[in-house]
Amino acid sequence: MLNMNFLESLSLPYHADHWQPSPANGVWRYPLEREQAESGHVTSLVRFEPGARFPEHLHPMGEEFWVLEGVFSDENGDYPAGTYARHPPGSRHGSFTEHGCTIFVKLNQFAIDDNQWVTVLPEQQLWISGSAGYRRLPLHHHNGVHTSVLHFPDGGTFPACCYKGGLELLVLTGSLTNTTLAARDTEFAIETSPENSTEKNDTFDRLSWLRFAPGSQPHLQVAADTQLWVRTGHLSPLS
Template sequence: MLVNADFSRRIVVTPDQYNWVASPQSGVERVMLDRIGEEQARATSIVRYAAGSHFPDHAHPRGEEIFVLSGTFSERDEHYQAGWYLRNPPGSIHRPSSAEGAVIFVKLRQMHPGDRHRVRIDTRDPAFWQHQGRREVCPLFSSNTEQVCLQRLSPGEALFEGQIDGAELLVLTGNLVVGKRSCDRGSWVRLPVGDCPEIIAGPQGATCYLKAGHLADWALEA
């Protein structure tokens, strides 16, 4: 299965374009943002857990990255509310579930094989945020192959200046204008290597998840 698998193209998916598809597990649906493969796939998705739904124990050979968007997401007896960022490194095993229901942003099979970092960050905690010029930034993870953070932009502030080395973002609050396209909360954008995007925060400002550096190898393969 191929979904938005051409990494040389700019991709924008807004919430009105969401196509919810049932997963093999009862009560769990997903929106496939990009995907290469079938059930064992390199994939980026929005995943929705109905109340009481769960997966059995399973492994992630190439890792899993999660940001909780709403509700409470659980792994056995650990419970994560909206705003938590999680990284389960390659080879990790977990049993995800949600008693009350949850929506999460998930990236599968996209970590470096040598990554051994298990990360748990509550981005609602002000201690994780720092000022960088006009904006606030919450660093989530950084390595030689990827940089992940949340960025809180002031109204009218540009997210980038000039050409970028590929990036991916998810609008968490507010609004971003990408070129001439309005992207509200829940919009996902993937920007190819060498793009010069004009992305401006709307009149209420915006907060977004931002990941960079991870698309260079895929650009070479495209």
């Protein structure tokens, strides 16, 4: 297992040398959460070299992804950078790319009754502007779990509250500073444990990933022109 204790808050800066080869030639993984080696709950970055393919596979409890770079493809079509998609439990596909791509993907994390197919292409994005200094792009919600992208054109403070169901962030562009706790970098080949963590600085650039345990009240300062993929309410609620 890797980072599967959801009562533990993690702040992981991106390291370009932490990519690992997958069973498919030309497909690389950057694991963030992993229940088992090739099955179960998985959160990761995945990079396809030009022309790479991943064989057809089943998503027992669903798959969702955000395309970070390039064009990701399957038998249903092409997904350019900035696309968000959800394939419900029981779906399957074979994936490939012509010119190369990188995606953020979460596997086997759907609720059993969440069977909605979702594809939000860049030209379909409906941003909502608020008074708090950021724009919000709603992507999906189900049973108290909300997924969106936040854009801070001029920087600012991430919405502060008690996230009773937890909070997860991926830095898509820009950077943020976590003033809640010292950043802890859990090495990829090492299973999650406090003694294997080392302190780093508390600024997180593109592709950094943060997860806050249920009940957390994070304090995050966001740099100008930063976009964050955000999920709330999906971790075990406080009893």
